Amino acid sequence: MALELHRRAGHQPRLTSRQEHERRQRRRSSFIAATSTFVVLVAVVVFIPRMPRWDRVKKSFFDVDQMRDSFPRLIDAFWLDVKIFAWTTPAIFIAALLIALARNSRSPALFPVRMLAAAYTDVMRGVPVILWIYLVGFGVPGLGLERPFNSPLLWGSVALGMTYSGYVAEVFRAGIDSVHESQRAAARSLGLSSTQTMRHVVLPQAIRRVVPPLLNDMVSLQKDVALVSLIGPIEILRQAGIDKAKFANFTPYVVAALIFLSVTIPLTRLTDYLWHRERRRTGGTQVAA
Amino acid sequence: MTPKVSLRGVTKSFGANTVLRDLSLDVAAGEVVSLIGASGSGKTTILRCINLLEQIDDGAVLLDGDEISAIGRDPNPVRRRVGIVFQSFNLFPHMSVTRNITLALTKVLGLDGEAAAQRATELLARFGLAEKADVYPDQLSGGQQQRVAIIRALAMQPEVLLLDEITSALDPELVGEVLDVVRELKGSGITLLIATHEMAFAREISDRVCFLHAGSVAEIGTPSEVFGAPRDERTQQFLRRVRSN
Numbered sequence: 001m002a003l004e005l006h007r008r009a010g011h012q013p014r015l016t017s018r019q020e021h022e023r024r025q026r027r028r029s030s031f032i033a034a035t036s037t038f039v040v041l042v043a044v045v046v047f048i049p050r051m052p053r054w055d056r057v058k059k060s061f062f063d064v065d066q067m068r069d070s071f072p073r074l075i076d077a078f079w080l081d082v083k084i085f086a087w088t089t090p091a092i093f094i095a096a097l098l099i100a101l102a103r104n105s106r107s108p109a110l111f112p113v114r115m116l117a118a119a120y121t122d123v124m125r126g127v128p129v130i131l132w133i134y135l136v137g138f139g140v141p142g143l144g145l146e147r148p149f150n151s152p153l154l155w156g157s158v159a160l161g162m163t164y165s166g167y168v169a170e171v172f173r174a175g176i177d178s179v180h181e182s183q184r185a186a187a188r189s190l191g192l193s194s195t196q197t198m199r200h201v202v203l204p205q206a207i208r209r210v211v212p213p214l215l216n217d218m219v220s221l222q223k224d225v226a227l228v229s230l231i232g233p234i235e236i237l238r239q240a241g242i243d244k245a246k247f248a249n250f251t252p253y254v255v256a257a258l259i260f261l262s263v264t265i266p267l268t269r270l271t272d273y274l275w276h277r278e279r280r281r282t283g284g285t286q287v288a289a
Numbered sequence: 290m291t292p293k294v295s296l297r298g299v300t301k302s303f304g305a306n307t308v309l310r311d312l313s314l315d316v317a318a319g320e321v322v323s324l325i326g327a328s329g330s331g332k333t334t335i336l337r338c339i340n341l342l343e344q345i346d347d348g349a350v351l352l353d354g355d356e357i358s359a360i361g362r363d364p365n366p367v368r369r370r371v372g373i374v375f376q377s378f379n380l381f382p383h384m385s386v387t388r389n390i391t392l393a394l395t396k397v398l399g400l401d402g403e404a405a406a407q408r409a410t411e412l413l414a415r416f417g418l419a420e421k422a423d424v425y426p427d428q429l430s431g432g433q434q435q436r437v438a439i440i441r442a443l444a445m446q447p448e449v450l451l452l453d454e455i456t457s458a459l460d461p462e463l464v465g466e467v468l469d470v471v472r473e474l475k476g477s478g479i480t481l482l483i484a485t486h487e488m489a490f491a492r493e494i495s496d497r498v499c500f501l502h503a504g505s506v507a508e509i510g511t512p513s514e515v516f517g518a519p520r521d522e523r524t525q526q527f528l529r530r531v532r533s534n
């Protein structure tokens with residue numbers, strides 16, 4: 001029935017009464033959404049400035065001169081966040097993929113490898129990121145290594161990479177598990193080895209499915225990079241702290257937050273977009289209203 | 290003459306559930322044998338044991354007299370000679386039709402890309418799918434997908450092809466085009482072992498029909514013997530049940 005409707009609609013430009021109805025519905029929804037947005041905005045703009053302490057809040061959090069002054073320093077410091085992010089991300093993906101493959105190995109001889117990989121993901125995910133950063137970031141340089149191997153920046157990044165590879169490995173593993181057994185059977189029945197099956201049949205499907213959750217983890221990573229500041233490196237969060245102390249004003253924190261948002265929001269939107277596309281592509285039929 | 294495929298006293302269990310019991314069956318080279326029987330009687334399991342997708346617990350599976358089920362034997366050379374087509378097609382959704390066909394040609398048989406693509410093109414043309422070479426499986430109808438799956442198996446030029454209820458997942462109007470492919474294969478020298486619920490088709494295409502009951506061969510004979518004058522009481526019951534539907 002639905003198919004027939006669809007086909008008919010394709011041929012004639014005139015709208016059926018049902019399509020008329022749907023179009024009216026859509027217009028009504030947009031109107032309601034626009035009105036309510038407007039009401040909320042007016043409330044914010046009109047009422048917040050009337051709060052008794054608004055002036056003080058405005059001065060210590062939204063000081064325009066302070067913004068102008070701090071912004072270049074913060075952007076400079078943010079560059080370090082970006083660098084940490086850029087060098088940990090590929091390392092994380094490679095390590096995570098290897099861990100996931102180790103956990104998925106089936107040969108009895110590899111039992112110890114499977115055990116180790118499982119233990120690794122459990123331990124990495126079982127302790128707060130910040131603790132790993134303290135432990136590795138202070139602990140390893142404390143062993144008395146030579147420069148440059150005693151830098152907290154290096155070991156802070158390593159700690160970040162270690163924890164995140166635990167999370168990302170689980171994402172990969174879930175992706176690999178989500179590929180139906182019959183795909184393996186089909187590949188093996190054609191004479192492909194288990195390695196070839198993994199590489200050409202299972203992994204490409206698995207990775208495609210986990211792109212959205214992977215991006216999600218990258219958004220978190222992008223924020224958690226700031227934690228490395230707690231062991232020394234002057235990245236944006238620390239720079240904001242310095243500015244705040246110097247000028248006795250919280251505005252630098254607000255600026256830092258806005259800088260983070262300018263990166264994480266586009267990433268989050270992209271993630272959502274990919275989720276939806278993936279849902280559509282895998283035939284998840286959408287239920288009407 | 291040595292049978293092409295031979296099952297000798299094969300027993301297979303899944304946990305406590307014994308699915309094949311001391312089952313023996315010989316299939317001659319070039320022969321077409323249909324496996325019929327109630328759901329759960331073991332048709333799929335037999336085919337998977339021949340392709341070594343399942344390991345048997347006892348007995349032996351022989352290909353040209355060679356014991357392929359022997360412990361520790363590499364299954365891959367056997368799978369090159371014995372293809373299987375599944376009820377649910379199992380095409381690789383992330384690959385084009387052509388790539389589905391050429392993957393094993395290049396990775397397993399070691400053909401170069403051009404030779405593999407040519408073989409795919411020829412087979413697609415032969416089975417009326419030439420214009421689908423570059424599309425992805427989800428853009429095909431069920432019948433087309435199953436024909437591609439058959440071509441994918443055929444491209445390996447197997448000596449034996451196992452077909453596991455290849456029309457069960459299809460809308461009735463699509464069954465014919467898939468069965469036509471099988472009809473075309475008969476007599477090409479390939480040995481066909483067909484698990485099926487399509488009784489009319491089994492009768493038409495088979496040299497012999499094998500009725501399975503609870504994991505053993507209850508009756509085997511020519512189609513006219515098994516369908517026309519079944520001797521075994523369980524065969525008679527089964528056929529009555531199927532026909533009354």
Ligand SMILES: Nc1ncnc2c1ncn2[C@@H]1O[C@H](COP(=O)(O)OP(=O)(O)OP(=O)(O)O)[C@@H](O)[C@H]1O
Pocket residue numbers: 303306308326327328329330331332333334335454
């Ligand atoms: N992987 C498995 N694990 C456990 N039990 C299984 C497995 N595969 C099959 N079985 C069991 O083996 C029995 C025979 O299954 P099989 O698939 O061979 O039957 P079939 O004759 O092909 O049935 P159908 O006509 O429904 O396809 C069934 O009882 C089934 O539950």
Ligand SMILES: [Mg+2]
Pocket residue numbers: 332333334453454484
């Ligand atoms: Mg079956």
